[in-house]
Amino acid sequence: MWDNTIVKMLLEGTGATLYMTLVSTLFGYVLGLPMGIVLAITDKEGIKPNTFIYKILDFIANIVRSIPFLILLILVIPLTKAIVGKSYGSSATIVPLVIAAAPFIARMVESSLKEVDKGVIEAAQSMGAGTFTIIWKVLLTEARTSLLVGVTIAIGTILGYSAMAGTVGGGGLGDIAVRYGYHRYQTDIMIVTIIILVVLAQILQGLGMMFSKKLDRRHV
Secondary structure: OOOHHHHHHHHHHHHHHHHHHHHHHHHHHHHHHHHHHHHHHHOOOOOOOOHHHHHHHHHHHHHHHHOOHHHHHHHOHHHHHHHHOOOOOHHHHHHHHHHHHHHHHHHHHHHHHHOOOHHHHHHHHHOOOOHHHHHHHHHHHHOHHHHHHHHHHHHHHHHHHHHHHHHHOOOHHHHHHHHHHHHOOOHHHHHHHHHHHHHHHHHHHHHHHHHHHHHOHHHO
């Protein structure tokens, strides 16, 4: 039966899902953005080629991205307990979400920065611009639209990961879908959680694309 308790639970689940998604995206970029920048500049065609550093980061990114999220979530339980104090709930789920998101974000950042016109970079170098200046004022500035599109993609991916975490008590809408839709056979609640997840994904994607278009000088 649908009552205030169910409605309250769904509202709290929606809030928990947004909390996990947005906080994980933020910390994912804290780790993934620098990693992606280093990957882009140390590549053989980057502004500071360094095969040793590139191969180490490339190896780490490939390994972490190869591990299915549910397995990664279980694998890092000791780390999650050490950081959060428990291995279940919304806050605990953020730890594996960040670990899973960081290399994914790094790859998107690397790809975005590599799209920047080489001529613009060479022009900055010819004027004596240093590495930091080129990164900040050329690479990140020129790739800003692509980077923001990447944020939109990352949020959508992390939202999906947060829902999967519900299978092991991760909290949020995924947890509600599993507990009520799977264990208790209440299909109606499961369908509602799916609809809410789809709506959240569409809203977040729409906002991201709107901001990216505003930043894109071609749309000014």
